[in-house]
Amino acid sequence: MHTRGQRIYLVGAAQQNASGLFRSDDQGATWKHMAGDDTRIGGRDYICGVWVDTQNPDVLYTLSTAAYKSTDGGQSFVAFKGAPGGEDMHDIWIDPTNSKRMLFGVDQGAAITFDGGLAWSSYYALPIAQVYHISTDNRYPYWVMASQQDTGAVMTRTRGDVGQVSEVDWMPLPSSEFGTLTADPNDPNIIYGLGYGAAGGGSSLVKINLTTGQWENVAPNFGVDATKYRSYRDAWRRIDPFDPHAIYTNMQCLMKSRGMAHSWKVFSPDLTVEKGKPQVPCGTPAPAAAPGGGRGAGSAPFINDFAISTVRKGASSGRSAAMGRSTTPWITACTGTI
Numbered sequence: 001m002h003t004r005g006q007r008i009y010l011v012g013a014a015q016q017n018a019s020g021l022f023r024s025d026d027q028g029a030t031w032k033h034m035a036g037d038d039t040r041i042g043g044r045d046y047i048c049g050v051w052v053d054t055q056n057p058d059v060l061y062t063l064s065t066a067a068y069k070s071t072d073g074g075q076s077f078v079a080f081k082g083a084p085g086g087e088d089m090h091d092i093w094i095d096p097t098n099s100k101r102m103l104f105g106v107d108q109g110a111a112i113t114f115d116g117g118l119a120w121s122s123y124y125a126l127p128i129a130q131v132y133h134i135s136t137d138n139r140y141p142y143w144v145m146a147s148q149q150d151t152g153a154v155m156t157r158t159r160g161d162v163g164q165v166s167e168v169d170w171m172p173l174p175s176s177e178f179g180t181l182t183a184d185p186n187d188p189n190i191i192y193g194l195g196y197g198a199a200g201g202g203s204s205l206v207k208i209n210l211t212t213g214q215w216e217n218v219a220p221n222f223g224v225d226a227t228k229y230r231s232y233r234d235a236w237r238r239i240d241p242f243d244p245h246a247i248y249t250n251m252q253c254l255m256k257s258r259g260m261a262h263s264w265k266v267f268s269p270d271l272t273v274e275k276g277k278p279q280v281p282c283g284t285p286a287p288a289a290a291p292g293g294g295r296g297a298g299s300a301p302f303i304n305d306f307a308i309s310t311v312r313k314g315a316s317s318g319r320s321a322a323m324g325r326s327t328t329p330w331i332t333a334c335t336g337t338i
Contacts, residue, residue, distance in 0.1 A: 002057045009050045009074060011062055014042025021062065023074050034074035041068060041077055051092040055099045063089040067104065080117060088150055107150040137183035145173065145181040153181055153193060174208055174215045179234045185244045192237055192261065205235055205249060207261055218261035220251055228283040253282030
């Protein structure tokens with residue numbers, strides 16, 4: 001609009017000791033690196049973008065766990081909204097007729113300003129939540145549970161006592177943003193959730209007692225077995241429909257408990273062994289990291305392998321039906337034009 005489409009901003013992954021922002025003033029014929037060594041300015045695989053003020057081409061915004069604003073065409077930036085630890089902003093809408101009116105989409109919901117960021121609406125003012133997985137217990141009326149992005153877990157009645165479901169029917173749960181909450185079919189006051197355990201990023205398993213308000217880490221890779229069993233941050237668990245006292249969870253193998261998750265037994269061989277290679281017992285330390293990087297023995301896998309395995313008769317057999325790993329590198333780039 002103001003530059004007749006001549007100016008283009010592009011932001012990609014931040015470079016070593018440099019930002020990831022570039023600007024063209026001739027429709028992409030030539031480019032200039034912007035923001036110098038400000039490594040805060042760069043895209044990620046799950047947060048990326050550059051938004052230009054609808055009235056001024058020299059005012060622009062980029063997003064990370066916080067929002068950053070430039071008023072000099074991208075030469076320098078200041079923190080605009082959010083905390084470095086926190087909100088994971090994903091999108092911005094700027095009013096085409098009044099750029100002081102903006103809506104930010106973040107993990108916790110939406111934040112709105114009418115005065116260019118001097119004041120913001122509260123996330124709690126809007127009935128919005130970003131949830132990953134939903135589950136229910138077997139009470140009547142039943143309760144619905146969900147893990148929320150960057151906001152922990154929550155549960156609510158499906159039927160209120162005053163003719164509607166209101167905020168008094170909701171309650172928080174001491175579980176992380178990842179994974180599925182699983183209610184014990186024998187006792188709906190016992191819920192299995194996810195925490196942040198010995199192998200990093202939500203890989204522990206927590207047992208929550210709604211009656212006492214207590215919770216405990218019952219993960220197979222907690223404590224002395226931290227280096228034996230490995231898991232990604234979404235450690236699933238399932239109650240056996242034919243044996244409601246049996247719980248299954250996944251590390252690098254399938255594991256089973258009949259002691260309310262206080263003790264675990266290996267139920268399969270290591271299911272992360274590459275296709276065509278001999279199976280190994282579960283609990284074998286992971287290979288050491290290759291020189292120059294990678295993760296060492298006992299650490300959580302960085303990516304999820306695409307593996308489908310069939311396990312019969314416990315640990316005595318495990319057959320890999322399909323396995324593969326993507327080797328395509330991630331390239332993140334987002335543009336803004338004015």
